[in-house]
Amino acid sequence: MNRLGIVSARLAASIVLSTLLLSGCSRFGNKLPVMLYLAMVIDQDSTIDTATQTDFRRRIQLIISDFRKIKPNVEVQVALYKRANLRQELQRRNSSDLGPDLVVTDAPQANQLLTDGLTEELPPEAFKRQQTEPSLWERVKLDDGRVAAQPIVIYPQIACFNNTIVQDPPSTLQALLQQGAGGTRIGLAVNFSELLWTAGSLGALQSLARADDGQELSGQETQSMVDWLAWLQRASAQQNISFFQDQGQLENLLKDGELDWVSCNSNSLLRLRNQMGDNLGVSALPRGPAGAPSPMNAVRVLALGANSSPRQREMAINLAQFITNPMVQRNLSLRSLAFLPVNPAVAVPVRSSRTLATLVQSRDDSVQYESALAQLAHHRNLDRDGSQVLIPLVFGASNPRSSLTSLLKALQSGT
DSSP states (O other): OOHHHHHHHHHHHHHHHHHHHHHTHHHHHTTSOEEEEEEEEESOSSOOOHHHHHHHHHHHHHHHHHHTTTOTTEEEEEEEEEHHHHHHHHHHHHHTTOOOSEEEEEHHHHHHHHHTTSEEOOOGGGSOGGGSOGGGGGGGBOTTSOBOOEEEEEEOEEEEEETTTOSSOOSBHHHHHHHHHTTOOEEEEOSHHHHTHHHHHTTOHHHHHHHHTTOOOOHHHHHHHHHHHHHHHHHHHSTTEEEESOHHHHHHHHHTTSOSEEEEEGGGHHHHHHHHGGGEEEEOOOBBTTBSOOOOOEEEEEEEESSOOHHHHHHHHHHHHHHTSHHHHHHHHHHHSSOEESOTTOOOOGGGOHHHHHHHHHHHHHHTTHHHHHHHHTOTTHHHHHHHHHHHHHTTSSOHHHHHHHHHHHHTTOO
16 A cells, blocks of 8 residues: 555544544543532531531431442532531632532521522522422512522421430420429520411411511501510510520530420430430420421532532433432432421332421421412521520510510611
8 A cells, every 4th residue: 555545544444533532522521431429518606526527417318328329420428517607618618719619508597598699509400399398489480580509308396305304295385384384494596487387376476577678567567476476475474485696506405404395396306316326305396376387408419619610500300300300309308207308209208217207397387388488488687587586585675565675676777
């Protein structure tokens, strides 16, 4: 073969090889390793203790392990952050193009992160919205219509108690006061969102939501809020009913034997069970004269990071879709007995567990008020503003009427 023939042959071979490589590129690319970085928020801002780290890592690793059975080329690196530090940490990492691909946090913080440009909105066409209870999307939707995150689990607010002391947990607010008068040491949180459950029981929640929305209130609606605040002040005047900073403090006092009955969050059940054993009892929060309580159940969500490559973004979306799959949601709930699925197609076996029955009751109570709760949840400084009103009230430094004036001003200051 002459020189020209050799060159032509090599050129042809090169073209054929290039074509083969290109045709197999997508298949090969699907098998290339994909590393996802996931930032997970720990609820406790003061300390991240070893037990909490182990618990959170175990939960997420269970999900990742199952996900890798269908996506074996994926690796997920998990980092834990205190809630108060997350925003600053994302700013630092995003500025270096090293931000996480996924962020697991609560709904209010996810909304704020998207508003601040630290995460990306969910692309509506890429998500199976029917795999999530429709009302939960309101928790993660901004005023401009963007969706900040994918809800993944619900942590209901319930009552926790020492069942060696409280054999018959109170099912009504009147019974709660009676047990306190009888010597049961009762703890309530002064944190606004953690105390909102009493507003539903006492008929004030809808009025609070209307005030937060800037609507004009009727005399009856105003009176309902006064009555709610008056009940809180009467409760605080009882010797055995005390108000504390938040549910985290209440739970610590319960496990230490300094309180007998507290409002709590199901996120703490695993830790409380380890510390209290069979002495831990759970029940739904008490009803009131206006009906069911209105717990602002915490929603854990999954947000998309701002620095992902196209392949990382695609895999992050796949993982979010995987988590809301009915089978995964059901297994998650049964493995922990600490939270509920967001997928409405999942039937929770309440007859198999009193704990699950309690969580479902809390969820059902909350659903009755979801529109009002979603409105209040979007108030950017709800806990700060509301708690500043409630603290002087429960410690006797203000009265219900003056507290209502301050509360209306805080609510109407905007979301």
